[in-house]
Amino acid sequence: MFCQLVAAKTPLIFITTDNESRTEALITRAALHGIKGMPVPLEWDCNQGFAGHQETIDPLAGLRWAVEREGHGIYLFKDMTWFWGNSPHIQRTLKDFAAVRRPEVKSLVFIGPRPDIPENLRESFLILDHALPDRTEIQNYLEEQRGKDPYLAQVLRNDNDLEALTLAAQGLDLADLERALRLSRVTKGGDIDRVVANLYQAKKQILKKSGIMEFVENDTLPEQVGGMQALKSWMEKREKAYGLEGLKSGRNLPKGVLMMGISGCGKSLFVKAIAARWHLPLVRLDMATVYSQAFGSPETSLRRACKTAEALAPCVLWIDEIEAGITTQGFKAEGGASSRVLGYFLTWMQEKKHPVFVAATANAIEMLPAEILRKGRFDEIFYVTLPGLQEREEIFRIHLAQRGFDEEEFDCRMLAHSSKGFSGAEIEQAVVSAGFEALSLNRPMHQRDITEAISRTVPLSVTMAEQIKKIEAWAFKRAVPASGTVERD
Structure with missing residues (x-):
């Protein structure tokens, strides 16, 4: 995609990335092997400017230097987002560069963790997202390193070990994967289980630093959950149909379930049991955190959470008390944050291609809009009542x-x-x-x-007798009893 955009003479490109070095390597590799006659990309940062050109340290001077150079070229700017917001000269230079058609293939590429592009420049930019490495990229990296590293060759004795390590590494950047492997080497963990455990610890730390989601350590089994026979039967049928390995690998993973009902009846516990039974990592998303705006706007936070879950796939995404963030009232407030969050979540649930099993719990399901309850979003809606x-x-x-x-x-x-x-x-x-x-x-x-x-x-x-009766009346014909029948004893 990047090569096609540069070859089509796209003047201004912004790449959203959390790993500069990986993005730089990708741009260099794409330029040298994907675009005929393209020289090595030149990189600018606020400390050195363009290497060997002291006069380009100033942001405006560095930008003008790149614009005035003749011939084909890709110019990579790392730190420009710190300077262009309050600089009309930088903004005007970029607008003029984007407006001129030129015979040579020349692109200015900007990178950063967020597309903080000034409003005046947004229409001139094309924005790309350099996502975390997918399964193929991770597997290729591990195979390449196995040929160079005797330790990794000892760990990856067969293709099954390679598959297990690839699955465990999903959701990690290659730099984080390398650090986890170094930790395994230092602790002398020569077996695949120890290395996988270190990868999960690395994921936990990364999610903890991100703040939006939480990696849940989990060893719960369905046998530790009392009752809920219908829900257990639903899970067992999918295991028989697709096989545990098929579910574990994500090839046949269902879309998800919505469990609603009375607080304290085991909804959250069963979410953990599903993840443990299918040997999938469990990540928890708190809708209150999404709306706290500590990590950007609510829709931005939700988008980051969904992208992270896709990178971790196959996994179980646990959305606890979903009604705290997606409500009928918020949907009716046109243009509000709740409306935008609902719109993005509905689209993502319908269109997601990655094997992310969404396990949502709700105490007041009547607050959820009808759009989220229809078939196609979730495989089934279960009502968890008081145990018989x-x-x-x-x-x-x-x-x-x-x-x-x-x-x-x-x-x-x-x-x-x-x-x-x-x-x-x-x-x-x-x-x-x-x-x-x-x-x-x-x-x-x-x-x-x-x-x-x-x-x-x-x-x-x-x-809370009146509230419980209201919940049961709502769920009577709208949801499947998790116990199979609603007992009155």
């Missing part, structure tokens, strides 16, 4: 086992009967409270400790 009798019994067994108690010493059936109307989170807290009570008395936990903890708890189904 058998589900409560299963949840008690899970939490007792997780804390090292012998579930056979407790009458979980009776506990399930006594906790009618409890959510999964409230059941967990009853077990935790009973454990602390017994520990404070320096004795083992007994059945009565849990029973007393249950009796002291006023469940959400009582304090």
